[in-house]
Amino acid sequence: MRDVADFAPLLLHWFSSHARALPWRRDYDPYAVWVSEIMAQQTQMDRVVDYFNRFMARFPDIGALAAAPEDAVLKAWEGLGYYSRARNLLAAARIVQAEHGGRFPADFDAIRALPGIGDYTAGAVASIAFGADTVAVDANVLRVLARVCDIDAPVKEPAGKARVLAVARSLLPPGRARDYNQALMELGALVCRPKNPDCQACPVADVCQARHLGIVADRPVLTKTRDITPLLVATGVLFQAGRIFIQKRLPAGAWGNLWEFPGGRIEDGEMPDAAIVREFAEETAFATEVAAKLAVIRHGYTTFRVTLHCFLLRLPGHAEAAPLPAPVLTAAQESRWVLPGELSGFAFPAGHRKLIDQLANSLWIL
DNA sequence: GACACGTGGCC
DNA sequence: TGGCCAAGTGT
Numbered sequence: 001m002r003d004v005a006d007f008a009p010l011l012l013h014w015f016s017s018h019a020r021a022l023p024w025r026r027d028y029d030p031y032a033v034w035v036s037e038i039m040a041q042q043t044q045m046d047r048v049v050d051y052f053n054r055f056m057a058r059f060p061d062i063g064a065l066a067a068a069p070e071d072a073v074l075k076a077w078e079g080l081g082y083y084s085r086a087r088n089l090l091a092a093a094r095i096v097q098a099e100h101g102g103r104f105p106a107d108f109d110a111i112r113a114l115p116g117i118g119d120y121t122a123g124a125v126a127s128i129a130f131g132a133d134t135v136a137v138d139a140n141v142l143r144v145l146a147r148v149c150d151i152d153a154p155v156k157e158p159a160g161k162a163r164v165l166a167v168a169r170s171l172l173p174p175g176r177a178r179d180y181n182q183a184l185m186e187l188g189a190l191v192c193r194p195k196n197p198d199c200q201a202c203p204v205a206d207v208c209q210a211r212h213l214g215i216v217a218d219r220p221v222l223t224k225t226r227d228i229t230p231l232l233v234a235t236g237v238l239f240q241a242g243r244i245f246i247q248k249r250l251p252a253g254a255w256g257n258l259w260e261f262p263g264g265r266i267e268d269g270e271m272p273d274a275a276i277v278r279e280f281a282e283e284t285a286f287a288t289e290v291a292a293k294l295a296v297i298r299h300g301y302t303t304f305r306v307t308l309h310c311f312l313l314r315l316p317g318h319a320e321a322a323p324l325p326a327p328v329l330t331a332a333q334e335s336r337w338v339l340p341g342e343l344s345g346f347a348f349p350a351g352h353r354k355l356i357d358q359l360a361n362s363l364w365i366l
Numbered sequence: 367g368a369c370a371c372g373t374g375g376c377c
Numbered sequence: 378t379g380g381c382c383a384a385g386t387g388t
Binding site: 036037039040041042043045047088115116117119120121140194222228300305 | 379380381382383384385386387
């Protein structure tokens with residue numbers, strides 16, 4: 001068992017040859033590092049890279065992002081989830097443009113003050129983009145250091161997290177925070193994984209207390225998770241005169257400012273087709289009828305498991321040549337009647353995007 | 367402190 | 378399959 005003083009040198013040496021070739025690691029441009037860190041919140045790196053490359057091509061610098069309409073930013077974010085990240089990213093870009101002359105601030109407190117940036121992200125950008133000696137403790141670091149230092153308190157709770165933070169600071173090699181922070185996270189992602197950690201390949205196994213004690217599986221101490229609630233939801237694609245009705249969700253709450261097909265929860269004992277007619281009337285004041293069932297889509301969430309019953313709807317008695325009616329919106333801020341080919345230009349929640357993908361095969365029914 | 371906030375991959 | 382989890386933040 002080696003002394004913990006060897007931890008950082010061993011870690012940095014490992015990182016020098018095992019770091020993944022992530023695109024923002026080429027020159028550590030602050031804008032790129034910032035975007036990558038926001039995208040990486042609660043999201044695995046492998047899923048980030050494609051979104052990152054498309055985002056940087058679409059919004060190459062802070063000025064381009066600050067000038068972009070929010071709909072375009074949400075479209076670039078479509079499918080990534082946690083859409084407040086995209087809204088805050090745009091809001092922060094506009095603040096940087098207005099208050100920092102378009103240059104991303106280097107100071108930790110100035111970074112931390114931007115919307116969408118908390119303690120972790122401020123530390124990550126300050127160190128990775130600017131070389132500041134700040135820690136960046138994410139779920140990987142919590143896990144790695146809980147094992148290395150045998151932290152016996154739940155690391156997702158304040159007391160345990162504070163202990164990890166203190167250890168992370170004490171082990172930080174001055175001047176090397178950029179690589180130290182990334183190396184900790186890289187080790188957690190590639191070697192010191194939640195399940196099946198590869199201790200044989202671990203560069204700091206000789207320093208790891210949990211490994212030494214044979215209790216790697218007991219570290220970190222986990223917090224109890226919440227139950228997952230099953231949820232039945234109905235949604236309707238109203239297709240009339242060759243156009244489809246969509247609405248833009250309210251700014252706050254889930255999928256804020258994204259577009260959707262109207263719908264809502266199926267009440268206890270209610271049939272899905274009755275639910276969609278009721279929900280559609282409540283949200284738009286349209287009196288619709290079900291023309292066909294399109295799909296049943298299952299979609300997982302952190303705390304819900306949704307079964308989405310999807311219907312094709314019509315306005316009974318509506319003459320094809322007559323103008324399309326205007327809704328009375330109660331659950332949305334705006335609506336459109338769009339051509340099927342135009343759906344690709346709007347940002348939809350993933351469940352509705354899945355439905356759209358199937359729609360192309362279904363509209364011939366008419 | 368607790369909860370809302372998405373999504374897909376893994377076993 | 379279904380539960381767990383991820384480069385967290387805002388309220």
